[in-house]
Amino acid sequence: MLTLHCPCCGIQADETELAPGGQAHLxxxxxxxxxxxxxDYLFTRANPRGVHFERWRHAAGCGKWFHAARDTQTxxxxxxxxxxxxxxxxxxxxxxxxxxPDWTWHASGRATE
Amino acid sequence: MKRYSAFAVAREAARYHLGWERAWAAPEPxxxxxxxxxxxxxxxxxxxxxxxxxxxxxxxAVIEKGWLGGGxxxxxxxxxxxxxxxDASAAIYEKSRGLYETLSQDLNYNVMFSPRGxxxxxxxQHEIRGYQRTAQxxxxxxxxxxxxxxxxxxxxxxxxxxxxxxYPVLGAxxxxxxxxxxxxxxxxxxxxxxxxxxxxxxxxxEVTGIRQQGGQVTGVETTRGEIGCTRLGIVVAGHSGVLxxxxxxxxxxxxxxxxxxxxxxxxxxxxxxVMANTVHGYMSQSDKGEMVIGGGADGFNNYTQRGSFHHxxxxxxxxxxxxxxxxxxxxxxQWGGIVDMTGDRSPILSKTPLAGCxxxxxxxxxxxxxxxxxxxxxxxxMAKGHSPLTEAFTLDRFREGRFIDESVAAGVAH
Ligand SMILES: Cc1cc2nc3c(=O)[nH]c(=O)nc-3n(C[C@H](O)[C@H](O)[C@H](O)COP(=O)(O)OP(=O)(O)OC[C@H]3O[C@@H](n4cnc5c(N)ncnc54)[C@H](O)[C@@H]3O)c2cc1C
Ligand SMILES: [Zn+2]
Numbered sequence: 001m002l003t004l005h006c007p008c009c010g011i012q013a014d015e016t017e018l019a020p021g022g023q024a025h026l027x028x029x030x031x032x033x034x035x036x037x038x039x040d041y042l043f044t045r046a047n048p049r050g051v052h053f054e055r056w057r058h059a060a061g062c063g064k065w066f067h068a069a070r071d072t073q074t075x076x077x078x079x080x081x082x083x084x085x086x087x088x089x090x091x092x093x094x095x096x097x098x099x100x101p102d103w104t105w106h107a108s109g110r111a112t113e
Numbered sequence: 114m115k116r117y118s119a120f121a122v123a124r125e126a127a128r129y130h131l132g133w134e135r136a137w138a139a140p141e142p143x144x145x146x147x148x149x150x151x152x153x154x155x156x157x158x159x160x161x162x163x164x165x166x167x168x169x170x171x172x173x174a175v176i177e178k179g180w181l182g183g184g185x186x187x188x189x190x191x192x193x194x195x196x197x198x199x200d201a202s203a204a205i206y207e208k209s210r211g212l213y214e215t216l217s218q219d220l221n222y223n224v225m226f227s228p229r230g231x232x233x234x235x236x237x238q239h240e241i242r243g244y245q246r247t248a249q250x251x252x253x254x255x256x257x258x259x260x261x262x263x264x265x266x267x268x269x270x271x272x273x274x275x276x277x278x279x280y281p282v283l284g285a286x287x288x289x290x291x292x293x294x295x296x297x298x299x300x301x302x303x304x305x306x307x308x309x310x311x312x313x314x315x316x317x318x319e320v321t322g323i324r325q326q327g328g329q330v331t332g333v334e335t336t337r338g339e340i341g342c343t344r345l346g347i348v349v350a351g352h353s354g355v356l357x358x359x360x361x362x363x364x365x366x367x368x369x370x371x372x373x374x375x376x377x378x379x380x381x382x383x384x385x386x387v388m389a390n391t392v393h394g395y396m397s398q399s400d401k402g403e404m405v406i407g408g409g410a411d412g413f414n415n416y417t418q419r420g421s422f423h424h425x426x427x428x429x430x431x432x433x434x435x436x437x438x439x440x441x442x443x444x445x446x447q448w449g450g451i452v453d454m455t456g457d458r459s460p461i462l463s464k465t466p467l468a469g470c471x472x473x474x475x476x477x478x479x480x481x482x483x484x485x486x487x488x489x490x491x492x493x494x495m496a497k498g499h500s501p502l503t504e505a506f507t508l509d510r511f512r513e514g515r516f517i518d519e520s521v522a523a524g525v526a527h
Contacts (some may be wrong), residue, residue, distance in 0.1 A: 016423050020412040039511065041151060043456055047355075048354070049355050074417070075415070075419075
């Protein structure tokens, strides 16, 4: 079973306590944006086989949102971090690079290896 | 290719079964094909088959990174039905169900299509309204379904417990001509027929890159060398995002795990397929006697073909209330497949931003039933550039707001 450390309340939470919230670090394009950006914000999602950043909610715990960095091919968890960030913090990026040396962060919210 | 027949069985029985041929060839890749299909699941193989059969295009390779039918086609619970809500869905799923009826004869391969009837249980007031609406929509679409009362449910399915305290059975949507087929046989039958037409099925050959020149596809890079083509069909289910990335475009698709399990074999006890969508459970009995059970999909991206145990627990817990007799059954095997989910829970059969490159994906939890119809339509799209069966399922329907919303209608897996 997937377990994630909730950075809000400090608990190592079981998957059954958690609600997945989809891809993290999306830019919320709205009025005034191009059709292309609005379309991508609404529908297009990163779907990598490898490093992925997600939003999760500690639904049956403290109820708060947070972010997680995971590998979708191995189910390895690189770390969790606060929801109030626009990009993964340096210590999370370092943890990923340590395990996946070829990995680089793309500002669009996509990670490639 | 020697035809299979009762006579062939007798002939081989008389000579110790030494005369059976290999069902399909194992060729070396050629440098160039007219059409390359990536993915030898049911949808990829059916596409190749109808390209040959309906359009005479046989210089075709189907490229598979593992073994043919080893993806979701060989991992699903084989439910076949066409009682969808939207007209575009009804058209392609009903075409598919119709093709299944004569597929064994058409392919000269027994796919064991068994139109035993599919029953979708209504266990909430919401579902009663939803299914009555679907029955009306189906009547207009020419798809034969009916709303049936609990007494009729019990008559068709004596092992059911109608008045479970949490999930009472309030009626059902019944499609008498739905059913099941043998999943492996569908892949094998199409593969054999494609091979007989001279097409190359290249197994253990992974596509690692897509080559293009001036916005036009020119071929693929694979673990068995470069292979050129003028038209490319990407039909890789859960790996669609990975292939789209190689081709330089992105998709409104996410890949998640969906699981199934089978019990020890028992004597025949139910001869219909049951779906209980409120509790995310569905069940049928295989010809071997195993109870085949499917559950809900996981909520997070995953490529491991392993799902979360608690989903199985939820499914089985709910089914035990509705079918008390399965409570003592031992489960034999459990597995997962990676399904490709779109936002409106409908597939994508479409041209792509890369000229000559087409994609068929997004069948998610419910594409086994669609294999013949999807192959039929997608082959037409690839051969002629348009197909009435696929025209609603384009990639730009999201941009244009033309959703084919089946998430509310189906409510659940497959
Ligand atoms: C547990 C479960 C239960 C299901 N139950 C039902 C059901 O009851 N009814 C129903 O209608 N549907 C059901 N489905 C859905 C159904 O199985 C799928 O929609 C359908 O099989 C998809 O077929 P496909 O040919 O598109 O994909 P697949 O059969 O997955 O074939 C895709 C192929 O592409 C190959 N591939 C991937 N990447 C590459 C690459 N880079 N190079 C070369 N090859 C590659 C894969 O190895 C794979 O063999 C279920 C699915 C699951 C997982
Ligand atoms: Zn918490």
